[in-house]
Amino acid sequence: MEAFFRAQKPIDLHLHSNVSDGTDTPTQVVRAAYKAGVRTMALTDHDTTAGWAEAAAECARLGMTFIGGMEITARGARGGGVHMLAYLVDPEEEELLAAVNNTLDARIPRLQEMTERLADDYTITWDDVLAESDGKSIGRPHLASAMIRLGHAADTNDFFERIVTKDSKYYVSSPGIDVAEVIRLVRQAGGVPITAHPVGRHSHVMPLEHMVLLKAAGLGGFELGHVENQKNPDGLAALTRYAEEFDLIVTGSSDYHGTRKPNKPGSYQTDPEMLKRIIDEATGYEPIYPSLA
Ligand code: AMP
Ligand code: FE
Numbered sequence: 188m189e190a191f192f193r194a195q196k197p198i199d200l201h202l203h204s205n206v207s208d209g210t211d212t213p214t215q216v217v218r219a220a221y222k223a224g225v226r227t228m229a230l231t232d233h234d235t236t237a238g239w240a241e242a243a244a245e246c247a248r249l250g251m252t253f254i255g256g257m258e259i260t261a262r263g264a265r266g267g268g269v270h271m272l273a274y275l276v277d278p279e280e281e282e283l284l285a286a287v288n289n290t291l292d293a294r295i296p297r298l299q300e301m302t303e304r305l306a307d308d309y310t311i312t313w314d315d316v317l318a319e320s321d322g323k324s325i326g327r328p329h330l331a332s333a334m335i336r337l338g339h340a341a342d343t344n345d346f347f348e349r350i351v352t353k354d355s356k357y358y359v360s361s362p363g364i365d366v367a368e369v370i371r372l373v374r375q376a377g378g379v380p381i382t383a384h385p386v387g388r389h390s391h392v393m394p395l396e397h398m399v400l401l402k403a404a405g406l407g408g409f410e411l412g413h414v415e416n417q418k419n420p421d422g423l424a425a426l427t428r429y430a431e432e433f434d435l436i437v438t439g440s441s442d443y444h445g446t447r448k449p450n451k452p453g454s455y456q457t458d459p460e461m462l463k464r465i466i467d468e469a470t471g472y473e474p475i476y477p478s479l480a
């Protein structure tokens with residue numbers, strides 16, 4: 188309890204570094220968050236915790252609180268992609284680690300396949316894409332950067348909305364673990380699973396049966412404060428009601444990706460009471476508070 192109040196506001200629990208598809212190093216992410224006024228942050232790279240140590244060290248230097256996080260690629264009940272934020276998981280828990288490493292491995296052939304399909308119509312090679320990533324947590328944003336650099340796309344938005352849309356012939360669906368299984372794995376690793384941008388990428392309104400299944404699987408909550416959720420007001424209203432009825436944790440965060448997205452650190456924030464609930468439920472990893480000295 189006492190320790191918790193050392194986690195200062197504002198709180199932003201969703202930021203990406205170049206360990207996945209952000210453009211800043213973990214150190215630079217922390218500095219960008221600090222500069223924007225954020226005082227407690229989670230680093231949540233896609234399917235990896237490899238940036239935690241570096242980000243935690245920079246948080247310590249700046250007197251910020253560090254919350255370990257990861258954004259896990261999952262498959263929803265309707266077969267679509269779901270991103271599950273996992274807070275304060277044990278980063279070495281074997282079953283979770285094996286599952287996310289599997290997803291990371293599957294990202295490479297998927298990106299290669301998309302690159303090959305694009306190469307039918309554009310001049311692009313796999314080396315062009317690899318030049319944008321260290322090749323580990325690779326995704327469409329790296330492909331987007333390559334396409335922009337080669338002059339085939341105007342910007343990230345142009346890539347996602349005109350060229351590699353989900354129904355285009357270039358798109359290959361992402362790998363991912365069944366959402367209920369992800370929830371189970373995150374809890375087993377002592378973490379708290381919170382669905383990222385839960386309504387932002389479709390126009391669907393979650394049916395009650397689905398909510399009941401997620402709750403039974405151990406879902407912790409929803410990231411209701413996310414810029415993309417604004418695109419689906421009916422879906423957001425439904426989840427806001429479920430959050431009350433099912434006593435879920437509700438977070439708000441920026442989903443900062445450096446220059447790959449316009450989202451600025453601290454643009455959405457999490458209420459301290461909600462962070463407290465995450466910390467209270469988690470057993471896998473401790474928040475790293477700044478020293479009082
Ligand atoms: P992937 O997992 O390879 O399908 O890529 C998903 C990633 O692409 C997400 O984590 C976002 O960072 C990014 N993304 C998805 N849609 C968009 C969009 N419309 N504009 C910019 N970035 C996007
Ligand atoms: Fe991303």
Ligand code: FE
Pocket residue numbers: 258270383384
């Ligand atoms: Fe996401």
Ligand code: ZN
Pocket residue numbers: 201203258383442
């Ligand atoms: Zn994200």
